[in-house]
Amino acid sequence: MIAVESVERHFGSIRAVDGVDLEIRRGELFGLIGHNGAGKSTLFKMMLGLLPVSAGHIRIDGEDIHAGNFREVRRRIGYLPENVVLYDNLTGLETLRFIAKLKNCSREECVAALETVGLSHAANRRVREYSKGMRQRLGFAQSLLGKPQLLFLDEPTNGLDPEAIRAFYATLRGLRDSGVTVVLTSHILSEIQERVDRLAIMAAGKIQALGTVQSLRERVDLPLRVEVRTEAALGGALTAILGSFGITPRPVEAATDRLVFDCPRQLKMKLFGAVAGLGEGVADVSIFEPSLEDVFFGFAD
Ligand SMILES: Nc1ncnc2c1ncn2[C@@H]1O[C@H](COP(=O)(O)OP(=O)(O)OP(=O)(O)O)[C@@H](O)[C@H]1O
Numbered sequence: 001m002i003a004v005e006s007v008e009r010h011f012g013s014i015r016a017v018d019g020v021d022l023e024i025r026r027g028e029l030f031g032l033i034g035h036n037g038a039g040k041s042t043l044f045k046m047m048l049g050l051l052p053v054s055a056g057h058i059r060i061d062g063e064d065i066h067a068g069n070f071r072e073v074r075r076r077i078g079y080l081p082e083n084v085v086l087y088d089n090l091t092g093l094e095t096l097r098f099i100a101k102l103k104n105c106s107r108e109e110c111v112a113a114l115e116t117v118g119l120s121h122a123a124n125r126r127v128r129e130y131s132k133g134m135r136q137r138l139g140f141a142q143s144l145l146g147k148p149q150l151l152f153l154d155e156p157t158n159g160l161d162p163e164a165i166r167a168f169y170a171t172l173r174g175l176r177d178s179g180v181t182v183v184l185t186s187h188i189l190s191e192i193q194e195r196v197d198r199l200a201i202m203a204a205g206k207i208q209a210l211g212t213v214q215s216l217r218e219r220v221d222l223p224l225r226v227e228v229r230t231e232a233a234l235g236g237a238l239t240a241i242l243g244s245f246g247i248t249p250r251p252v253e254a255a256t257d258r259l260v261f262d263c264p265r266q267l268k269m270k271l272f273g274a275v276a277g278l279g280e281g282v283a284d285v286s287i288f289e290p291s292l293e294d295v296f297f298g299f300a301d
Contacts, residue, residue: 001026001150001181002047007056008205009042016042018205020056024183029176031192032185033296034202040185041082043202044152047183048079060150075103078148082155082185084139088128092119092138095127096145103146113141116171118164132159140168151175153184157191169195189293201296213295220298222290223262230257234281241274257283 002024009017017039024030032040045051047058049065058065063073086095096110114120117137122130130138136159143151157165172182176197186192192199193213201209201216209216230238238259242249249261263271268287275282 001028001061002183003057003059004043004047005057007043007046007058008054009039009046009051010054015205017046020202020205020207022200022207022210024181026181027176027179028181029172029195029197030181030183031196031199032183032202033187033189033192033199034185036187038202039205040202041154044079044154044183044185048077048152049074075146076149078143078146078151080139080143080151080153080156082158084135084142086127086130086135086138089126091124091126092130092134092141093123095138096141099142099145105145109145109147110141113144116144117141118167133161133164136160137164137168149180151180151182151184153182155186156184157186157188165191189296190291193291209295214289216295217290218265220290220295221265222294222298223264224268224290225260225288226263227258227260227284227286227288228275228282229284230259230278231281231283234278235259237278238275238282241271241278244274245271247271263287 002022004020004022007017007020008015020039020043032043034040042051046053047060047065049070052066060070061073061076063070087098090098092114093110096113097107100106100110111120111123114123117140119134119137119141122134127135127138136156140153140156143153157168160168172184176182184192184196196213198210198212199216200207209219211219228238235257239249242259242261245267247261247263249259272285275285
């Protein structure tokens with residue numbers, strides 16, 4: 001759906017995007033993460049044809065963004081900018097009807113979009129009275145008008161509460177399952193973890209890593225965090241086993257029946273075999289994969 005080849009964008013001496021190659025498949029839910037100033041919004045604007053590239057090529061649905069026919073492709077793209085601009089004097093429904101006129105959509109579609117983002121109850125209230133999260137949801141509703149086949153959402157969950165974030169991702173999954181391609185940016189790494197099909201980590205204008213969350217975890221080869229609960233008397237025996245693998249448990253405050261330690265991936269099965277040898281004195285074992293934060297800092301630092 002999206003092919004980005006050797007794309008650069010310079011602002012004077014700043015190389016905001018510095019040689020990006022990226023392919024995003026049709027029907028994929030794709031996340032772009034990175035620190036402030038990494039180049040995410042600039043890349044978005046170029047993919048939308050809003051900002052010319054300094055070098056390289058971008059094709060959307062087979063069409064070069066600089067080709068005359070791109071206007072046709074552009075109609076099938078929905079965009080939620082990082083800072084959505086709304087007219088305070090219009091109601092939520094009037095806001096959508098205004099955009100709908102430009103996109104040739106019906107009133108029914110506006111009503112349905114408000115329903116999708118959970119704003120039906122506020123359809124006739126002026127935007128001036130909307131909370132930050134409501135404004136953000138109205139911006140999302142705008143981007144859905146015209147049934148786009150491709151959605152670019154820049155920091156879409158900004159200002160949303162946890163319940164609204166959950167509802168938002170449920171909507172995205174529904175869209176993805178109906179074949180819509182979704183590309184979104186976020187700073188909140190724990191939020192997009194497990195929710196996107198693939199993601200790219202961007203830093204200093206470059207894609208530093210690209211893949212599924214699991215494949216990135218494996219590539220940075222971060223250890224697993226393991227927590228073992230034992231009968232108190234077994235703590236010493238477990239510490240000795242860990243020592244034989246070169247592992248020192250982390251200090252855990254006021255816990256005599258719990259050991260927490262980092263386990264290199266390649267030792268996992270051997271170590272668990274040895275721990276299992278302790279028999280029923282081992283009450284429980286929990287294994288935690290590194291978070292996306294850990295993975296992110298592994299690549300972006
Ligand atoms: N119009 C502009 N003129 C000059 N520099 C710009 C312009 N737009 C972006 N930049 C610079 O390009 C770099 C990338 O900015 P960009 O907005 O793409 O980052 P971002 O990853 O979206 O950051 P954030 O997460 O803070 O939104 C920054 O150094 C920024 O200052």
